[in-house]
Structure formats: C-alpha cells, structure tokens
Amino acid sequence: MTPSLSAGCVIAVLGAESTGKTALAGALTERLTQRGIVATLVPEYLREWCEREGRTPRPDEQAAIAAEQSRRIALAARQGVAVADTTALMTAVYSELLFDDRSLHADALAAQAGYAVTLLTALDLPWVADGLQRDGPHVREPVDALVRAALGRGGISYAVVHGSGGERLSNAWNALNLAAQSEAPAARRPAGRAREGWQWSCEKCSDPVCEHRLFTELVARRS
Structure with missing residues (x-):
C-alpha cells in the first residue's frame, strides 16, 4: 500500500508561555524531515500579529487570530504533516483567562479534535521574558490548568x-510513536471523535525504519 499524504495530519504543540513550544515544534519538524516525512512547521500567528501591530490584541480581535491560526494549520496539513506551534485552543484559553470570554472554546475544540496528536509542554522549564508575548511566570499554572x-x-x-533539550524532544518523539501505533483508521473512527487513551509500548524508539513506518501510517488516510 502506498500511503497518501494529501489529507495530512496535525501534530499540535500546546502549553503555557515559556514552556518551550516553539523550540519543540521546530525540533519535531526537523526530525520528521530527516526521517523522510513531509513536514511543515506552522508558527504562532499571535506572535506575528503582535510584532506587526506593536501591541497585544483586544478582546474583539481574539476570534480572528484564532481563526487565522486554524486556517494556516489546515493549509499546511494539505502538504503532509503540519507541526503546529500552538493552536486556536491557546487563544481560547487566554481569552478566558484575560477577558473572561469563553466564546472561542467551541470552535477551538472542534478543530483540536481533528488533529492527530496533541502534546502539552510541561512547566518544568525556567520562565524567560519575551516582550509582548509574556505575561509573567504567575500565569503559567492557571493557563496549564485551563488547557487541561x-x-x-x-x-x-x-x-x-x-x-529539557534533547530529553524533551525524545519524550515528545516517544509520544508521537505511541500515538501512531494507537491511531485508528479514519474510516473506522466516528468524525470528530478523539483517540482513546494512549499506552506506552516502549521506553525509547530510535530506529529510523520503524519511525518512518509509524509516521506514514499515521498520515495515511486512504490507500
């Protein structure tokens, strides 16, 4: 069977600020590419928006930012695997935290449910300032709780x-391998239904042949 990459899939990296989402998403994209998987990194649109506007968004601007993030992820997924450095769900969470606005959750969760893998970065990295993008270390635990x-x-x-560093990438890679092994074919999974709970099958997996097979199975939606 020759897997089709046209429908693609999404690996979503979520997490509170300063928890290494951008570094992890970039490292995963690079490693996937090295393994022969067509992968595209989707940067955080909010960062681009803040740099362009020179400020953080108002409550009424959040929905458009979330929608644009989802649009870019969907566009990248048409090419193979999209590795998303955050998704609309993070915009929804911050809208709830900062503006007491829960209106973005429904659309964000609907999009998230269609992604192949969701990774949540832990709070074990030191907080680092990053201009307009950071509110402070005190918001990390509330954000993490809201995401969960x-x-x-x-x-x-x-x-x-x-x-940290290579260990964080290795742990993420193991989670991807596990998700690939437990992924049910789309034809047998009800639309919008998330995968059942994952179970670890091995501590380390670094065999390129094995990894390539697992990931091509993950992105294959039809033969």
Missing part, C-alpha cells in the same frame, strides 16, 4: 512532555 480542563471537556487525548 479544555482538553478534558473535549475528550481529547494528549501527552505531557517533560525534560
């Missing part, structure tokens, strides 16, 4: 990624 609660309400399975 949202994923729980949506019935979306996720893996928490701990460690």
Whole structure:
C-alpha cells in the first residue's frame, strides 16, 4: 500500500508561555524531515500579529487570530504533516483567562479534535521574558490548568512532555510513536471523535525504519 499524504495530519504543540513550544515544534519538524516525512512547521500567528501591530490584541480581535491560526494549520496539513506551534485552543484559553470570554472554546475544540496528536509542554522549564508575548511566570499554572480542563471537556487525548533539550524532544518523539501505533483508521473512527487513551509500548524508539513506518501510517488516510 502506498500511503497518501494529501489529507495530512496535525501534530499540535500546546502549553503555557515559556514552556518551550516553539523550540519543540521546530525540533519535531526537523526530525520528521530527516526521517523522510513531509513536514511543515506552522508558527504562532499571535506572535506575528503582535510584532506587526506593536501591541497585544483586544478582546474583539481574539476570534480572528484564532481563526487565522486554524486556517494556516489546515493549509499546511494539505502538504503532509503540519507541526503546529500552538493552536486556536491557546487563544481560547487566554481569552478566558484575560477577558473572561469563553466564546472561542467551541470552535477551538472542534478543530483540536481533528488533529492527530496533541502534546502539552510541561512547566518544568525556567520562565524567560519575551516582550509582548509574556505575561509573567504567575500565569503559567492557571493557563496549564485551563488547557487541561479544555482538553478534558473535549475528550481529547494528549501527552505531557517533560525534560529539557534533547530529553524533551525524545519524550515528545516517544509520544508521537505511541500515538501512531494507537491511531485508528479514519474510516473506522466516528468524525470528530478523539483517540482513546494512549499506552506506552516502549521506553525509547530510535530506529529510523520503524519511525518512518509509524509516521506514514499515521498520515495515511486512504490507500
């Protein structure tokens, strides 16, 4: 069987500020490419928006930012695997935290449920300032709690990624391998339904042949 990459899939990296989302998403994209998988990194649109406007968004601007993030992820997924450095769910969470606005959750969770893998970066990295993008270390735990609660309400399975540097990448890679092994064919899974809970099958997996097979199975939606 020759897998088709046209429908693609999404690996979503979520997490509170200063938890290494951007570095992890970039490292995953690079490693996937090295393994022969067509992968595209989707940067955080909010960062681009803030740099362009020179400020953080108002409450009424949040929905458009979330929609644009989802649009860019969907566009990248048409080419193969999209590795998303955050998704609309993070915009929804911050809208709830900062503006007491929960209106973005429904659309964000609907999009998140269609992604192949959700990784949540742990709070074990030191907080680092980053201009307009950072509110301070005191918001990390509330944001983390809101993300977990949202994923729980949506019935979306996720893996928490701990460690620093290469260890963090290895732990994320193991989670991806596990998700690939447990992924049910789309034809047998009801639309919008998240995968059942994952179970670890091995501590380390670094065999390129094995990894390539697992990921091509993950992105294959039809033969």
